[in-house]
Amino acid sequence: xxxxxxxxxxxxxxxxxxxxxxxxxxxxxxxxxxxxxxxxxxxxxxxxxxxxxxxxxxxxxxxxxxxxxxxxxxxxxxxxxxxxxxxxxxxxxxxxxxxxxxxxxxxxxxxxxxxxxxxxxxxxxxxxxxxxxxxxxxxxxxxxxxxxxxxxxxxxxxxxxxxxxxxxxxxxxxxxxxxxxxxxxxxxxx
Numbered sequence: 703x704x705x706x707x708x709x710x711x712x713x714x715x716x717x718x719x720x721x722x723x724x725x726x727x728x729x730x731x732x733x734x735x736x737x738x739x740x741x742x743x744x745x746x747x748x749x750x751x752x753x754x755x756x757x758x759x760x761x762x763x764x765x766x767x768x769x770x771x772x773x774x775x776x777x778x779x780x781x782x783x784x785x786x787x788x789x790x791x792x793x794x795x796x797x798x799x800x801x802x803x804x805x806x807x808x809x810x811x812x813x814x815x816x817x818x819x820x821x822x823x824x825x826x827x828x829x830x831x832x833x834x835x836x837x838x839x840x841x842x843x844x845x846x847x848x849x850x851x852x853x854x855x856x857x858x859x860x861x862x863x864x865x866x867x868x869x870x871x872x873x874x875x876x877x878x879x880x881x882x883x884x885x886x887x888x889x890x891x892x
Contacts, residue, residue, distance in 0.1 A: 713751050713761065715741060720762040725802040729809050734758065759810075760819050766806045767827040780838045783890055791882055793859055795866045796875040804867040831856060844890045851889055858885045 719740040723732055734755060738745045752758045770793055780786045795801035814821035835852035845851035862881055866873035 709751070712747075714765070716748060716751055716758070717761040717765040720758050721766050721803070721806050724762055724806045724809060729759065729813065732759065756817070756819070759813070760823060762806065763810050763820055763823050766803045766810075767823060769803050770800075770807060771827050771831050780842065783842065783844060783886070786835075786838060786842075787883060787886055790855065790859060790886070791879050794863050794875075794878045794882065795870070796878060801867055801870060804863045808864055808867060828856065854889050855886070858882065858889075 716737060720732065720737045723736045723740055727736065732755065734748045734752075735745050737758060738748045741747075748758070752761060780789065793800075795804045810820060810824070814824045832849075832852050835855060836848045839845055839848035839851050859882070862873070862878055866878050
């Protein structure tokens with residue numbers, strides 16, 4: 703009887719390993735052979751699932767964006783500002799895994815300007831995050847302009863996470879949380 707292969711699981715595993723290679727070597731230095739080695743498979747297996755390097759990059763971006771935006775399996779219908787704060791704090795690079803995810807997310811920031819596939823992925827995840835925040839801000843009556851408040855939150859998370867990814871010794875988890883709380887208080891208590 704032929705062995706049953708979990709194709710979706712293999713694609714996901716390859717995407718995860720591509721993220722690790724990008725975190726270690728950068729996007730420009732990503733080679734399919736490195737993804738294969740990291741997973742302990744042949745380059746042929748990588749090319750069986752992904753047409754080329756661009757397809758691997760798109761899958762890696764999808765994976766890391768999903769990890770950052772949908773980091774919790776719980777329902778994100780927040781009932782308080784404190785619950786929102788806890789959710790936002792968990793997005794930040796508070797540990798090495800999240801720092802590596804942010805390192806990869808940041809590495810992709812310039813690519814969408816010349817790659818429409820990557821631009822669409824970035825846009826889709828930003829829209830999904832915004833679509834999650836705006837109704838919660840309205841429902842909790844946290845701000846008169848929920849869309850602008852949501853955009854501010856997204857910008858602040860990006861800024862704190864970027865600094866924390868570049869300067870982890872200074873931007874400790876405690877400092878990241880404190881800065882997030884400080885900014886959220888100024889956005890939602892004005």
